[in-house]
Amino acid sequence: MSHAVPQAAGRQRAAGPGALLAALLVSVGSYALMQTMIVPALPVLTHELHTDTATAGWLITAFMLGSAVLTPVVGSLGDRYGHRRMLLVSLGVFLLSTAGAAFAPGVPFLIVMRALEGVSMATLPLALSIIREAMPADRTAGAFGLTSAMLGGGAGLGLVVGGLLVDAASWRWMFGVEIVLIAFSILLVLAWVPESPRHADKRATTGRLDIPGAVLLAVGLSSLLLAVTQGSAWGWGSARVIGLFVVALALFAALGAVESRHPAPLVDVRLLMHAPMLVTTVATLFVGAIPFLFYVLLPQLLQTPHTSAAPYGHGLTVIEAGLLLLPGALGTMVAGRLGPILGHRLGARAPMIAAMVLMTAGGALQALWHGSVLSIGLVFVLVGLGSGFGFAALASLIAKIVPREDLAAGNSLNTVVRTVGSAIGSQLATVLLQSAVAPGTGLPTESAFTQGFWLAGALGAAGIVLTVALRVHPYQRSAPAPRAVAAVGASAE
Known part of the structure; x- marks a missing residue:
């Protein structure tokens, strides 16, 4: 069997599967690095840009909001107009917004650039769709796992690289290094990634774009993520937070009604209610939430000074804490490579x-x-290995459940769900740390950390029960929406 990647309409030299995968890994890695690289720089940014901690926190919130809003739309456009084409568009916007961030004159402009950088999250679902269409069948599962696991490995590396750059140079160098990486990934995609045959010469597509669905999904997700990420700062019982949750629920209900009547919906409601997809979606929340409990709790635990008021602290620097956690992040990539082998057997x-x-x-x-x-x-x-197995499993499960022509849209929604889970996990950890503070110190008690770790274990245990009940079979659009009970009882693939 030939392992050459098909040429795109004769305009591009065929590249081998290794080169194709390398281009996609660099593209996804550029997103994963930028996702966390800014975290160690927040105290420096707060000081040098003359702002406060709450405003600086928006540099992370804006990135998550931009990701949640833009990724489903870009994924759907990729299914319609070409995954390679939209990957290049996403990387182009990512490059321009990162360049803008590097030269940002102040916090408001930097926050806007961070929101635009959120489009980079679309690189993952687009890459997975390209793998499904362009990679040899015997290498698809391994490529899925490794590409998905790049998120965890890149995120862990981003914490270390961000700390090193902030410590040794200006915070602007974070974005400067990222510019070089994004530009390199664009060159690799242009050279080695083909457009799929069904999109290579396609300049238009049948059916109208689902503008109402895109608007409802974008505003609904923005409301939900804003409530989750700002709940601790604004107060979980405040009118703003409760109002945002109510708005999100109302918009999601409206989205379901609109999408059920649209001929080419951005969100296929029947697909989401397909029992294997529903179970996979809930599992995705856990895969997103559990690691982020550790991402928030462990740096705080490691960097807390060891004093009589905090005898549990370890007094590490930002860089030392990042280096200690790096093996766990790299374990994510190892498990991502092993996951498909485990799934095959x-x-x-x-x-x-x-x-x-x-x-x-x-x-x-x-x-x-x-x-x-x-x-x-x-x-x-162990947590890193578990995260890697989870990323690999999600990519494989979505590929088995979602129709090929909707794969980028399906992976995009799954990626957004994982982002929501990550936001929930980080906020749960923040709430625990803020709710148990030693008197007169401002430091969380040891019990806050212990409770957070037990919570992560409890969510994992619930995930075990949920996953054991999962029965995998593909969604058939032409068939009536399957009932959850019947589908859960069907035979596994």
């Missing part, structure tokens, strides 16, 4: 079950055993 659910078991064990062991730096680093490796 034991079935489609096996990587997800492994993910939940490892993250459950990580949560319980971290709750019981966080008295030394070594124990924290070792246990976090």
Whole structure:
């Protein structure tokens, strides 16, 4: 069997599957780095841009909002007009907005650029769709796992690189390094990534674009994420937060009504109610939430000074904490490569079950055993491995459930759900840290960390039960919407 990637309408030299995968990994990696690289720089940005902590926090919130709003739309456009074409568009916008961030004159402009940078999250679903169409069948599963796991590995590396750059140079160098990486990824995509045959010469598509669905989804997701990310700052019982939750629910209800009547919906409601997709979506929330509990809790635990008021603290610097957690982040990539092998041998659910078991064990062991730096680093490796298995499982499950022609849109929505889960996980950790503070110190008590780790373990245990009930079979658009009970009882692929 030939392993050459098909040429795109004769205009592009065929590249091997290794070159194709490398181009996609660099593209997704550029997003993963930018997702977390700014986190260590927040205190520096607060000082140098003469702002406060709450405003600086919007540099993360804006990125998440932009990701949630833009990714489903870009994914849907990729299914219609070409995945390579929209990947290049996404990288182009990412490059311009990152350049704008590097030269930002102040916080408001930087926040806007960060929101536009959120389009980079679309690189993952677009890359997965390109893999499905252009990679040899025997290499597809492994490529899915490795590409998805790049999120965890890149995010962990971003924490370290961001800390090093901020410590040794200006915060603007974070964006400067990212500009070089994005430009390199664009060159690789132009050289090695083909357009799929069904899109290579397509300049138009049948059916109208789902503008009402896009607007409802964008505003609904923005309302939900804004409420989740700002709940701690504004107060969970405040009128603003409650109002945003109510608006989000109302808009999602309207979205369901509108999409059920649209001939080419941005969100296929029947697909979301297809039991395997519904279970996978809930599992996605857990895969997003559990690691972010650790991402918030562990740096705080490691960097808290060891004093009589905080005997649990370890007093590490930002860079030392990042380096300690790096093996766990790299474990994400290792598990992402092993996940497809496990799935091939034991079935489609096996990587997800492994993910939940490892993250459950990580949560319980971290709750019981966080008295030394070594124990924290070792246990976090379990969490990283679990996260990698989860990423690999999600990519494989979506490919088995979602029709090929809607794969980018399906992966985009799944990616957004994981982002929502990440926001929920980080806020749960923040609430725990703020709710248990030692008197007169302003530092969280050790019990706050312990409760957070037990919560991660409990979510993982719930994920085990959920995944064991999962039965995987593809969604058929022409068939009536399957009932959840019947579908859960169907045979696994």
